[in-house]
Amino acid sequence: MTLTKDQKLQRVMDDFNLFSKNFIHIIDNQNDKVKLKLNQAQVELNELMDNNKFVACAKARQGGISTYVLAKAIWRAVTNENENILIVSYRRDSANALFEKLKTMNEWLPREDYPEWFPEIKRENREELLFKNGSRIKSVSSGNKSIGRSETYSFIHISEYAFFQNQEMQLMSAEQALAKGHQSRLSIETTSNGMNHWYHLFHKAMKGDSKYKPYFIPFYHELYKKQFKAEYDEAEKWFYEYHKGERLKPKDLKEEEKQLYEQGANLKQLMWRRWKLQDLSLNDFKQEFPSNYRESFISTGLSVFDQSIVLERMNNTIPTLSADEVEPEMPDVMKKYVNKGLNVFYLPKAGKRYYMGCDVSAGGGGDYSAMAIYDEDGQQALTWQDNRTPVYRFAEIINEMGILYNDALVVVEANSYGTPLLERLRNEYQYMNLYKQRTFDQRGRKKMQLGFVTTSSSKSILISDYKENFERGLINVECPDTLGQMQIFVELDGKSGNKKGDKNHDDLVIANALVTQGMKSGQFYV
Incomplete structure (x- = not known):
């Protein structure tokens, strides 16, 4: 059966993956305007968010999670009437940066080609987009006020939560502002910032003791093969120069590298890791580019116990007896x-x-x-x-x-x-x-x-x-x-x-x- 143009469009509008692939444009690492084809981490997180009201994402750097969330917010706003969406960041400048990125995505939607499918903007200001279909996207910084006070939202996203002041109070107010419907969602994404409420929240989520479903992105995730390709190539070139034109081989791996290799890191990523460790301490690398969620919370400086040994032990403990x-x-x-x-x-x-x-x-x-x-x-x-x-x-x-x-x-x-x-x-x-x-x-x-x-x-x-x-x-x-x-x-x-x-x-x-x-x-x- 051949689909009509409207039927094809309806199928694309109903599927966020297809919607982003066809209608969302971003600026990539080469500074080119391209369509958003979801990377593996974005696909996995999207599936998790489709099936769970509360999602907590811990990540290494540059995983594309904020980009995914902004695209998801636009999709919900243009395909549904009266969506009320809130995006929260920890500082005004970061909130502004996210909102400018979202507005650019919105401006690049093909409204002229498909006016009946993409509602016009009724009002636009520093922190709000109001669509003619009644949907609204608002961007704010956390500050000291309660998040979402006196309002109800169908979708709330909290960015860089680990850096918030009064984290527990802010999250509680956001949860209270979330609508009770089946399609309402609250997501958190952040890099780590020491041992604070985010640490306890994510640790409980990983143990299954929380309503939040956890998602973690290690430094060797599939997405980085494309994201960090230029750096990987540079690291490989450096490795060749200092190892007589030889590539890293499994037999040459150090003990910790062997564990990472078994977990899924490829040899190119391990060469890149050695390259990065020229300028970063091992603890700093683990904070910025963790291989497991515990590493992202590494605490140095005032720590009594050697954190590298603590983390190594954490990665090798046995399960409790049943x-x-x-x-x-x-x-x-x-x-x-x-x-x-x-x-x-x-x-x-x-x-x-x-x-x-x-x-x-x-x-x-x-x-x-x-x-x-x-x-x-x-x-x-x-x-x-x-x-x-x-x-x-x-x-x-x-x-x-x-x-x-x-x-x-x-x-x-x-x-x-x-x-x-x-x-x-x-x-x-x-x-x-x-x-x-x-x-x-x-x-x-x-x-x-x-x-x-x-x-x-x-x-x-x-x-x-x-x-x-x-x-x-x-x-x-x-x-x-x-x-x-x-x-x-x-x-x-x-x-x-x-x-x-x-x-x-x-x-x-x-x-x-x-x-x-x-x-x-x-x-x-x-």
């Missing part, structure tokens, strides 16, 4: 936490010694109580954290888990709530394998007291020992949550702790560090 494997072995008090705060990597083995570190909180919903268990070889076996467990219940948990792991040596931080917890372990549960700290009184008499008392000087030793054990490979950390806290553990004004923020915690770091003190002590009372 609930079917864990639940039959767990005491009743722990069954509800399986894969919900309790991550088990290894069950206890007969004849092995185990060491447990415990950071104690009040259990009122603020700070977390945390536990980590390692075997005598330094292999992490288990972690647990929860912010609702009272001290008396935590004492029961420690007792049961200590017994399960072959009467593990338990190291409890003795400050604050740790003191009553230790009293319960000793007096109520008669748990005997408890770490004792050697101290001296003012007369020089030695005494042993239960638990590890944290002072400014002893905390320095605690963290320094843990850092050394981790970075020298004397212990093996498997828990992604622990490693995530190690990403934001910093030293500032002579004090170490989590990078400031409502959702930043260091309880797992402390629990793991306490384990190293138990191993170092040589104590074992059972």
Whole structure:
């Protein structure tokens, strides 16, 4: 059946991919005006956005995501009546740049050729395009005001969200301004900017604990083969010159390059990576051109732990044991936490010694109580954290888990709530394998007291020992949550702790560090 001209046009107008290919024009890297043929990342993101109301995109540089979103906004505005679309950027100049790009796309639509298909502009100003079909596209900067205040939008896009002030409040107001219909969409795209609300949002999305569907673009994505072709060619030429006319071969790859090669980076991209590393530190490269989403959040400068080692460990951890494997072995008090705060990597083995570190909180919903268990070889076996467990219940948990792991040596931080917890372990549960700290009184008499008392000087030793054990490979950390806290553990004004923020915690770091003190002590009372 032969389609009429109008039927063909209708098919193109109904399909965003065809619409962009036929009617959206952009300026490419060669400064030429070309039609927008969606790259692979744009195609993948478009499919995700077609099927999900909330989408979060973390990206390397120059992925073309903003271009895609602007084209999508125009498509929705011209093909539907009364669309209300909002595009938000973090600064006025960036908002202006995006809006100018959008207006240029709109001006290049073939209105004269197809006036019945492309509505005219009724009003145009610095931050708004109003179409005669009632649709509107508005571009604003985030500033300090709530996004979308007193209005309802069918499509909201937030650009460079990681650089916003008051991120959580701004996003909440945007979500409230989003229409409740099936076709309403809210998308976020941004490069990373350290450990902030965006970090927590995207991390939860990757774990499947969020309404946002995540999308990540690594530096070796298919789209960059065309996007960075000129740089790739220049990097290859450089490689030839300094390697006697030889091209990079798989057998010549360094350890980290081998992993990237297995993940999908081709040899040309790896030559380009070496070329870029002439002018960038490895950490800077990973921030600008990450190979996985964790690398984009790398924190340097004030970090206590070597971030390159933390990231390498993150990329090589093993999965937790399944609930079917864990639940039959767990005491009743722990069954509800399986894969919900309790991550088990290894069950206890007969004849092995185990060491447990415990950071104690009040259990009122603020700070977390945390536990980590390692075997005598330094292999992490288990972690647990929860912010609702009272001290008396935590004492029961420690007792049961200590017994399960072959009467593990338990190291409890003795400050604050740790003191009553230790009293319960000793007096109520008669748990005997408890770490004792050697101290001296003012007369020089030695005494042993239960638990590890944290002072400014002893905390320095605690963290320094843990850092050394981790970075020298004397212990093996498997828990992604622990490693995530190690990403934001910093030293500032002579004090170490989590990078400031409502959702930043260091309880797992402390629990793991306490384990190293138990191993170092040589104590074992059972």
